[in-house]
Amino acid sequence: MHLDDVWQRYRRGGPWVLSNVTARVEPGGIVVVLGRNGAGKSTLLQLVAGVLRPxxxxxxxxxxxxxxxxERFPADQAGTVTGYLRAMAAVRGLGHAAATRAVDEWVQRLGLGAFRDVKLPELSKGTAQKVGLAQAMLAPPDLLILDEPWEGLDAATRDLVPGIVLEVAARGGSVLVSDHRGETVRLPGAASWTVADGTVTTAAADTGPRCVVEVAVDAADLADAVARLREQGHHVLRVREEVGS
Amino acid sequence: MIALTRMRLHGFVRTGRAVAPLIAALAVLSILYGGGQAEAGEAYGVSALVAFPVLAWQTKILLDVEPDVQRRLARVALGSAGREIAAGLLAAAAAGLGTIAVALVMPWIFGGVKGEPSSLLIGLGVHLLALGPAVALGALSCRAVTRTAGMGAAVLVTGSVLAIVLGLQGSPAPWLVPPLMAATRFTTSGGTALTALTLAAHATLWTAAAAWAYARLRRDRA
Structure with a gap:
């Protein structure tokens, strides 16, 4: 899949959210999309998904x-978890039997069994997010786009996400993941696209040896420091508070 | 596309949003037929005219039920903006047929009309003439296009008022609006088969033009 000199703004005469973006995702490739809040990561992902037209x-x-x-699953709609997932499977063109199989598989894998008959508006944020993940996987995707997939998920499901990403890639599908929590450290070999000031800088997957540098920053500057390091193409592995500070 | 149409109709009914336009339709019918028995053909002409804004409003409500992000998810799942847009119009047309069935049958049940049962066919024809333009106008006023509730209401009301005002006899530009007033005149004063065909062609062209405008706007407004 190829983005060819893509520009995006939301209204005529408005500011460009993204400009002059040229990038490519190969089959089986994993891309981590990095950038500060409001940089345009979600816009980029929606362009790739086909939600937005450049x-x-x-x-x-x-x-x-x-x-x-x-980023946020729209739980404010009619129907139960299984009712919604079956309907979305039908929208994806799955027949009754295939839809039932797919829904059962993903309900089980994502630990949604206890919520099968719960109405969508009654779900917690994290459980609703799992439904959002399930609907994307009902038909094995050739392109999977995850906008902050770890947000709101419990630890057990957070651990499942890298496995799902690697599964799709192993099947020859492409995956784009945005993340500001540093969870993408669990996706070794991923290329990165950094969104900043309306442009996208691409970097190939890490292949050579890397070093780990521990840096101490003031707590107040943490978010800025992490964002700057990522913009410069560094891989922020982990953020921890200093004991006794 | 049919699955998405069904999903949207399901949401429209299950969330209870279908109730308000149905009550509005019943209220309008009560006022229309409350004065005593009328000749079915003539009454249906007026009924189709007053059903127009109700059908347009119903379309807007149906298309606005779905959260914005879910509408985008449906577009991605279908893999086609065109089919996602068409599924919404189809769902609105199906819901409109339900309302039209009520408008056609209720007056017979409560003795509001007299005449031959065959006049039901005239009634169906004249209501179908209003359905296409009403669905197109309602779609143009939906949240995905207009963004704000105020703008949506403005499009709906302006479109409905213009349909009547510019449809009056002697109007300088009757072709700008769907032929609702002309259809009402046809059912009350009569006309030839050619007139009926012209009305049908006018309504179809107007619907096609408005639906095309809606589809163009929605391509960039997911």
């Missing part, structure tokens, strides 16, 4: 089956 430029060779997990 104001200028074009996105070509998008695979037929795309799974998109939005």
């Amino acid at each position: 104001t200028r430029g074009r996105v070509t060779d998008r695979p037929a089956v795309v799974g998109w997990v939005p």
Whole structure:
């Protein structure tokens, strides 16, 4: 899939959210999308998913089956968990038997069994997020787009996400993941796209040896320091509080 | 596309949003037929005219039920903006047919009309003439296009008022609006088969033009 000189703004005459973006995702490739809040990560992911049409430029060779997990799953709608997932499976063109199989598989894998008959608006944020993940996986995606997938998930499900990503990639699918929690450290070999000031800087997957440098920063400057390091293409592995500070 | 149409109709009914336009339709019908028995053909002409804003409003409500992000998820799941847009219009048309069935049958049940049962066909025709334009106008006023509730209401009300005002006899631009008033005149004063065909062609062209505008706007407004 290829983004060819893509520009995006939300209204005529408005500021460009993204400009002159040219990037490529190969089949089986994993891309981590980095950037500060409001940098345009979600906009980029929605352009890739086909939710948004570029104001200028074009996105070509998008695979037929795309799974998109939005940053916040819209739980404010009618139906139960299984009712919703079956309906979405039908929208994806799955027959009754295949839809039932797919829904059962993902309900079980994501630990949604106890919530099968719960209405969507009654779900907690984390459980709703799991439904969002499940709907994207009902038909095995050739392109999986995860917008902050770890947000709101419990530890057990957070641990499942890298496995799902690697599964899709192993099958030849492409995966784009945005993250500001540093969880993408669990995706070794991923390329990175850094979104800053309306542009996207791409970096190939790490292949050579790397060193770990421990840096101490003031707590008040933490977010800025982490964002700056990522913008410069460094991989922030972990953030911890200093004991006794 | 059919699965998404079904999902949207399901949401429209299950959330209870279908109730308000149905009550509005019943209220309008009560006022229309409350004065005594009317000739079915003529009454249906007026009924189709007053059903127009109700059907347009119903379309807006149906299309606005789905959260914005869910509408985008549906577009990604279908893999086609065109089919996602068409599924919404189809769901609105199906819901409109339900309302039209009520508008056609209720007056017979409560003795509001007299005449041959065959006049039901005239009634169906004239209501279908209003359905396409109403769905297109309602779609143009939906949240995905207009962004704000105020703008949505403005599009809906302006469109409905213009349909009547510019449809009056002697209007300088009757072709700008769907032929609702002309259809009402047709059912009350009569006309030839050619007139009926012209009305149908006018309504179809207007629906196609408005639906095309809606689809163009929605391509960039997921």
